[in-house]
Amino acid sequence: MKVGEVMFAMTHTVDGRPAVSLKSSAEMAEALRSAFNAAVPGERLDKAHWSTLFLDGDIPDSQFYQLVDASWQWAVAGLPEATRQTLNI
Helix, strand or coil, X not given: CEECCEECEEEEEECCEEEEEEECXXXXXXXXXXXXXXXXXXXXXXXXXXXXXXXXXXCCHHHHHHHHHHHHHHHHXXXXXXXXXXXXX
């Protein structure tokens, strides 16, 4: 999933387990990994900013909505102003 040309989330499977990988600040990524066993550094991704979250783990379903939104917000904040205006965000 992208906002503008910036990818902020992707769904996939890891070892047969459903997962979503989210981009975030390095601080948020570390906090996620500390709080949940189902959050690990993103495989084949920038481990400082990408976390893989297993959908069948200990993360409450309601938390995923907040985490995806936070990832989107973080990506939007990094977009050039002209791109944000074009996207009307």
